[in-house]
Amino acid sequence: MSKRFALPTTPRASRLEWVLWGLAGLGFLVGLYGMYDRFVFGHLNANYGSYVPWGLWVAAYVYFVGMSAGVTLLVSAWYLMRRPLASLGRLGVWLALVTFTTGMFLIWLDLGQLGRVWRLYLRTNFMSMMGLMAWLYLVYGIGLALALWFLWRSRDGEPRVMRWLVYLAVPLAIAFAGGEGALFGVVGARPFWSEGLPQILFLVTAILSGGAVLSLAAALFTIGAPNWDEVVAVLRPILMIGIGVTLLMEWAQVSMGLYSAIPARAASLNLMLFGPYWWVFWIVFLGLGLVAPLLLLLFVRPTRLTMGLAGLLVAVGLFGSKLNIIIPGLAVSELQGLERAFTGPGLSFQYFPSVTEWLVFVWVISFSALLFLAGRRLLPSLLGRAETQDKPELSRVATPAS
Amino acid sequence: MLDKTQTTVGRREILVKMASAVFAGLVAPAVFDQLTSPSDASPALDLPKLPEPQPNEDVLVRMLRDLQRALQKPLEQRRWVMVIDLRKCVGCHACTISCAVENKLAAGVVYRPVLEEEIGTFPNVTRRFIPRPCMQCSNPPCVPVCPVNATWKRKDGIVEIDYEACIGCRYCVTACPYQARVFDSGRGYLDETPVQASRLLGQKAANVYAEAPAYEYGKAWARREGQSPVGNARKCHFCAHRLERGLLPECVATCIGRATYFGDANDPDSAVAELIGSPNVMRLKEELGTEPNVYYLV
Numbered sequence: 152m153s154k155r156f157a158l159p160t161t162p163r164a165s166r167l168e169w170v171l172w173g174l175a176g177l178g179f180l181v182g183l184y185g186m187y188d189r190f191v192f193g194h195l196n197a198n199y200g201s202y203v204p205w206g207l208w209v210a211a212y213v214y215f216v217g218m219s220a221g222v223t224l225l226v227s228a229w230y231l232m233r234r235p236l237a238s239l240g241r242l243g244v245w246l247a248l249v250t251f252t253t254g255m256f257l258i259w260l261d262l263g264q265l266g267r268v269w270r271l272y273l274r275t276n277f278m279s280m281m282g283l284m285a286w287l288y289l290v291y292g293i294g295l296a297l298a299l300w301f302l303w304r305s306r307d308g309e310p311r312v313m314r315w316l317v318y319l320a321v322p323l324a325i326a327f328a329g330g331e332g333a334l335f336g337v338v339g340a341r342p343f344w345s346e347g348l349p350q351i352l353f354l355v356t357a358i359l360s361g362g363a364v365l366s367l368a369a370a371l372f373t374i375g376a377p378n379w380d381e382v383v384a385v386l387r388p389i390l391m392i393g394i395g396v397t398l399l400m401e402w403a404q405v406s407m408g409l410y411s412a413i414p415a416r417a418a419s420l421n422l423m424l425f426g427p428y429w430w431v432f433w434i435v436f437l438g439l440g441l442v443a444p445l446l447l448l449l450f451v452r453p454t455r456l457t458m459g460l461a462g463l464l465v466a467v468g469l470f471g472s473k474l475n476i477i478i479p480g481l482a483v484s485e486l487q488g489l490e491r492a493f494t495g496p497g498l499s500f501q502y503f504p505s506v507t508e509w510l511v512f513v514w515v516i517s518f519s520a521l522l523f524l525a526g527r528r529l530l531p532s533l534l535g536r537a538e539t540q541d542k543p544e545l546s547r548v549a550t551p552a553s
Numbered sequence: 554m555l556d557k558t559q560t561t562v563g564r565r566e567i568l569v570k571m572a573s574a575v576f577a578g579l580v581a582p583a584v585f586d587q588l589t590s591p592s593d594a595s596p597a598l599d600l601p602k603l604p605e606p607q608p609n610e611d612v613l614v615r616m617l618r619d620l621q622r623a624l625q626k627p628l629e630q631r632r633w634v635m636v637i638d639l640r641k642c643v644g645c646h647a648c649t650i651s652c653a654v655e656n657k658l659a660a661g662v663v664y665r666p667v668l669e670e671e672i673g674t675f676p677n678v679t680r681r682f683i684p685r686p687c688m689q690c691s692n693p694p695c696v697p698v699c700p701v702n703a704t705w706k707r708k709d710g711i712v713e714i715d716y717e718a719c720i721g722c723r724y725c726v727t728a729c730p731y732q733a734r735v736f737d738s739g740r741g742y743l744d745e746t747p748v749q750a751s752r753l754l755g756q757k758a759a760n761v762y763a764e765a766p767a768y769e770y771g772k773a774w775a776r777r778e779g780q781s782p783v784g785n786a787r788k789c790h791f792c793a794h795r796l797e798r799g800l801l802p803e804c805v806a807t808c809i810g811r812a813t814y815f816g817d818a819n820d821p822d823s824a825v826a827e828l829i830g831s832p833n834v835m836r837l838k839e840e841l842g843t844e845p846n847v848y849y850l851v
Contacts, residue, residue, distance in 0.1 A: 193738070193739050193778065193779065193783070193784065194736075194738040194739060194784070195738060195739055195740060195744075197738070199736075200661060200735075200736055200738060201661065201662075201726060201732075201734075201735035201736045202732060204723035204726040204727055204736055205723060205727065261722075262720050262721050262722055262784075263719070263720065263721015263722070263723070263736065263737075263738075263783075263784030263785055263786075264719065264720050264721045264781070264784045264785070267701075267718075267719075267720040267721075268720065270701040270703075270718060270720055271700055271701060271720070274701045274702055274718065275700065275701070275702075276697070276699055276700055276701060276702045278697045279697060279698050279699055279700040279724070280698070281698065281700035281722060281724050282700035282701070285700060337698070338694075338698070338727055338728050339694060339728075339730070339841060340694060340727070340728055340729060340730035340841075341727065481727065484732070485730055485731065485732050486668060486685065486731060486732060486837070487668070487670065488668035488669055488670055488683075489666065489668060489685075489732055491668075491669065492649075492666035492667055492668045492669065492685070493649060493663045493666035493667075495660050495661040495662075495663065495740075496660055496661040496738065496740045497661040497735070497736060497738055497740075498661055498663065498735075
């Protein structure tokens with residue numbers, strides 16, 4: 152076997168990494184029952200139905216695929232600008248592939264007929280946004296896999312083909328990050344969705360979530376983030392600008408929708424802002440997801456702890472924003488009186504994910520986390536030169552970038 | 554006094570007749586299913602001869618006549634529409650239930666709910682009932698969003714779903730502005746009911762209905778876990794399987810107030826063509842440009 156393909160010595164796992172393995176393993180075991188339920192009982196124990204046909208899994212698919220696009224865009228931009236973030240870039244490619252797989256897994260599980268997914272490729276309706284996106288995802292996934300392959304083969308160097316893969320990846324990632332917004336925007340039946348803002352908001356939040364997860368990954372893992380100052384110099388402004396733009400766009404969406412007072416749109420906004428799950432918007436998304444990390448980044452010295460925490464808060468908060476796009480858009484009746492006309496399972500506008508939905512969600516995320524951690528362990532050559540295993544210096548302060 | 558032989562013969566006759574009746578009752582459903590299964594549908598329909606138009610005849614007879622005339626035309630020359638007179642609808646929901654029975658709809662699947670609306674305050678108050686089938690729109694927003702071409706608009710106007718192509722993504726369900734599409738998640742009305750061994754009570758006895766196939770889109774769809782239409786989008790289809798046999802949609806035939814009309818709008822002599830020309834006609838969400846083919850008289 153050539154030295155080129157020999158795996159380097161993998162450092163021992165840190166205590167933090169063991170904790171992550173433990174949490175992911177626990178989630179994997181706990182969520183197994185949800186997977187059993189999904190495959191044996193189908194959709195019987197899910198709370199989405201006819202009036203609210205999309206729920207937690209669709210929100211999670213949109214979130215993770217957007218995150219993957221964001222990571223890809225950021226890593227590609229660094230690469231094209233010839234910034235010396237080779238190792239974080241490699242980690243980013245692996246992260247992009249794992250998050251993309253997570254999103255695809257969740258949306259596959261959401262289908263009513265799992266075995267007919269091939270029809271998306273052999274019977275495609277290219278006039279459908281979903282049909283178009285299926286092909287974009289396929290090309291993107293193949294591109295990511297190829298990038299990973301070439302990076303793994305090249306160890307520390309930069310393979311020449313990467314430039315061409317990056318040229319392909321950037322427009323693809325923009326296309327389907329914005330396309331996700333278009334998936335909702337073209338549905339004229341839902342005034343909450345059918346405006347021009349969601350498409351741009353999806354792209355902005357994709358970049359923001361990508362930056363957030365990269366910050367978290369860079370802070371958590373010693374391997375792959377050799378130059379902490381460089382990481383801060385790049386990611387900190389991205390997070391701050393991304394949060395600022397997201398706040399501005401959310402303000403635009405909410406204020407215009409409420410001011411116009413078009414009942415169909417305002418009803419969804421009122422549900423989001425003042426309904427039974429108001430706390431998802433005000434506390435999870437706005438408070439923890441945007442304001443808290445912004446204050447952290449503005450006023451606290453950018454250590455690994457603060458950058459990692461800011462990334463984690465933004466990542467969690469943005470998931471709340473995806474839930475707040477999908478569910479309020481569906482949980483408002485399009486015809487007055489429909490909820491009382493005929494009752495039955497799935498014929499209700501009240502939605503909260505069922506236990507099965509949560510367990511499947513936990514299992515898929517845990518599986519992806521295990522996959523990510525295993526990749527770091529089994530393919531250290533993928534992630535650049537293996538570093539000596541020091542404890543993460545969480546209190547190390549970044550010096551100003553030159 | 555009765556001859557004992559005659560009495561014995563009389564008892565034997567009765568027993569034979571009873572046995573025949575029991576036998577007929579046992580085999581009739583199977584025979585009937587065979588006769589009405591879509592596989593026996595013939596393009597050349599042997600339609601019953603209807604009486605000549607009478608001055609005060611039931612409008613159902615007129616609509617059957619309209620239907621027979623339409624069935625003589627090529628598919629592309631028909632435009633099926635429904636007209637619902639809201640002044641006559643009493644909100645009995647018989648159309649909802651008869652549709653569910655005709656199409657063997659499962660729990661959580663409804664094709665034609667009846668919306669109830671209360672307008673005004675006492676003493677100036679009224680209630681209005683609005684049956685809402687699928688609008689079979691001329692510009693259906695549910696068709697272009699399907700990623701696998703599993704739904705399309707037929708030449709006669711009915712928006713059809715291919716149950717064997719549908720992947721259950723529910724994009725069409727979100728796209729319908731009338732929420733006419735539903736998702737069949739596989740639930741049944743008998744779920745979690747006690748399983749009894751008796752022939753009169755419980756799940757086993759009632760399952761005869763639940764397991765009977767639904768005849769939609771020209772095929773028999775038995776209800777099996779994981780098999781279509783479980784996991785599919787479903788909706789009203791103007792009882793296309795009944796139209797093929799010269800029968801009116803079930804909701805039209807059932808309506809006790811004769812509030813629902815059905816026919817070919819391309820036929821100027823049809824009842825629906827006359828009604829569409831009324832000054833008090835309206836359609837739901839007309840501003841969206843979907844061009845629904847269900848009209849309401851208010």
